[in-house]
Amino acid sequence: MSITETFFNWGVLTSSFPLLLSGLRVTLLLGLVSIIAGLILGLLISLIRIYSIRPARIVAKIYIDVFRSIPILVLLIVVYYALPFVGFRLSPFMSAAFALTLVSGAYTAEIFRAGIEAIPRGQFEASQALGLSYRHMMMDIILPQAIRIVIPPLTNNCVNVVKDTALASVVAMPDLLKQATQAQALEANPTPLIFAALMYVALLWPLITLVGRLEKKYRRETAR
Amino acid sequence: MTALVSIRRLRKNFDRFTALDGIDLEIDEGEVVCIIGPSGSGKSTLIRCINLLETFDDPGEILVGNIPVKRGKQLASVRAEVGMVFQSFNLFPHLTIRENIKLAPKRVRKVGDKEADEKAMQLLNRVGIGAQADKYPDQLSGGQQQRVAIARALAMEPKILLFDEPTSSLDPEMVGEVLDVMRQLAHSGVTMIVVTHEMGFARQVADRVVFMNEGKIVESGRPENIFDSPKENRTREFLNAVLTR
Ligand SMILES: Nc1ncnc2c1ncn2[C@@H]1O[C@H](COP(=O)(O)OP(=O)(O)O)[C@@H](O)[C@H]1O
Ligand SMILES: [Mg+2]
Numbered sequence: 001m002s003i004t005e006t007f008f009n010w011g012v013l014t015s016s017f018p019l020l021l022s023g024l025r026v027t028l029l030l031g032l033v034s035i036i037a038g039l040i041l042g043l044l045i046s047l048i049r050i051y052s053i054r055p056a057r058i059v060a061k062i063y064i065d066v067f068r069s070i071p072i073l074v075l076l077i078v079v080y081y082a083l084p085f086v087g088f089r090l091s092p093f094m095s096a097a098f099a100l101t102l103v104s105g106a107y108t109a110e111i112f113r114a115g116i117e118a119i120p121r122g123q124f125e126a127s128q129a130l131g132l133s134y135r136h137m138m139m140d141i142i143l144p145q146a147i148r149i150v151i152p153p154l155t156n157n158c159v160n161v162v163k164d165t166a167l168a169s170v171v172a173m174p175d176l177l178k179q180a181t182q183a184q185a186l187e188a189n190p191t192p193l194i195f196a197a198l199m200y201v202a203l204l205w206p207l208i209t210l211v212g213r214l215e216k217k218y219r220r221e222t223a224r
Numbered sequence: 225m226t227a228l229v230s231i232r233r234l235r236k237n238f239d240r241f242t243a244l245d246g247i248d249l250e251i252d253e254g255e256v257v258c259i260i261g262p263s264g265s266g267k268s269t270l271i272r273c274i275n276l277l278e279t280f281d282d283p284g285e286i287l288v289g290n291i292p293v294k295r296g297k298q299l300a301s302v303r304a305e306v307g308m309v310f311q312s313f314n315l316f317p318h319l320t321i322r323e324n325i326k327l328a329p330k331r332v333r334k335v336g337d338k339e340a341d342e343k344a345m346q347l348l349n350r351v352g353i354g355a356q357a358d359k360y361p362d363q364l365s366g367g368q369q370q371r372v373a374i375a376r377a378l379a380m381e382p383k384i385l386l387f388d389e390p391t392s393s394l395d396p397e398m399v400g401e402v403l404d405v406m407r408q409l410a411h412s413g414v415t416m417i418v419v420t421h422e423m424g425f426a427r428q429v430a431d432r433v434v435f436m437n438e439g440k441i442v443e444s445g446r447p448e449n450i451f452d453s454p455k456e457n458r459t460r461e462f463l464n465a466v467l468t469r
Binding site: 120122123125126128129130131132133136140141144145148 | 275277300301303304306307308310312313314315316317318327328331332376377380
């Protein structure tokens with residue numbers, strides 16, 4: 001068999017394509033859910049980490065450090081296989097979304113913290129001196145400035161979350177990687193795997209380029 | 225007549241360092257008070273206590289229009305009545321000049337957008353920057369930015385304006401334009417407390433000059449008295465040092 005027939009077999013690809021597409025859909029959905037939930041969680045934790053009372057700040061710090069140290073695969077297996085022993089049984093999708101959100105929330109919290117702390121103290125003081133409430137100070141002054149700073153690292157985090165969705169295949173979630181291995185076994189040909197790899201790249205390459213472009217843009221603006 | 229701002233027995237400790245050591249000061253409506261003194265004497269700390277950007281120690285108290293300055297519900301109304309202009313301008317860099325000025329009236333005073341806009345343009349014209357309304361702060365010179373900061377504080381229609389060395393971070397050629405705006409304000413009857421090293425301005429514009437040293441008010445009085453015949457040695461030394469520089 002030639003290389004082309006082995007790795008880029010058109011017949012295998014067309015017959016397994018529907019399976020790959022359904023896998024891609026699951027991967028995208030899982031990525032999207034985890035990214036959004038992780039953003040909300042991360043924002044909350046970063047605000048606790050910076051502004052709340054000391055004990056809560058310490059808890060937030062511990063949360064951030066623990067979930068940045070734990071390998072996602074380990075966390076995923078704990079969520080899926082260990083939690084049922086205490087009566088907490090989640091579907092493969094929910095387990096994966098849960099694990100990815102916990103970890104993404106920790107990274108996002110650090111990113112937001114760095115973004116908020118990069119805002120000069122004078123911005124807070126000017127807001128307070130004008131009589132703005134805490135909520136308006138954050139919504140109108142601090143967060144809009146912090147968001148410009150955090151968009152490149154946040155986009156980077158999104159790339160990581162989407163990559164990490166592939167780990168969900170170990171808990172039998174029918175994501176892109178799982179469907180590709182399935183198809184490969186079915187057809188006895190690795191073409192589906194090759195195409196799955198290409199799909200990941202096609203999905204994430206634009207995001208990676210975007211990060212680079214945003215970083216350049218904001219660096220230019222701050223230098224202005 | 226009761227004072228607009230009453231400061232009584234004000235003390236402030238940073239850890240063990242005493243920044244304010246028993247300050248008593250009353251400021252009447254329409255008065256322009258200039259605070260002078262060596263660096264580190266507590267001038268900034270004093271005016272930052274008036275809108276509680278700095279907290280102060282317990283027996284001391286500050287009243288602004290009879291409202292005590294402390295944490296809690298009435299703090300927002302105190303801050304709405306007390307405008308502040310900082311040494312480093314502190315304009316909001318992500319908002320246009322116009323939006324910088326409109327924001328607080330809209331959010332705090334609940335003024336409508338159209339009204340806030342008209343007010344903003346009127347103030348910008350008053351400080352001579354009407355033409356720059358839709359630029360961003362970093363497109364303006366330091367002197368222009370500080371004039372915007374003054375307009376932003378005025379937009380809240382505060383009862384009193386605090387200035388913390390408003391010209392100290394400006395290039396020399398821009399100091400005049402900011403002092404001119406402040407002089408106009410003083411003449412139009414705005415109550416002002418101005419921390420400054422501009423002795424010419426203090427002598428010319430102040431109703432009262434307060435000299436501070438090591439967290440205390442050493443002496444205060446009419447500018448001609450303080451500058452021409454200071455009673456205290458420490459005041460004389462300070463004035464000799466800054467005026468011969
Ligand atoms: N946040 C702070 N922590 C510790 N010390 C401070 C702080 N802010 C001011 N100080 C000290 O308090 C004293 C008075 O400071 P400040 O009011 O800024 O003086 P001035 O404005 O007259 O130069 C200074 O010795 C300064 O070092
Ligand atoms: Mg100072």
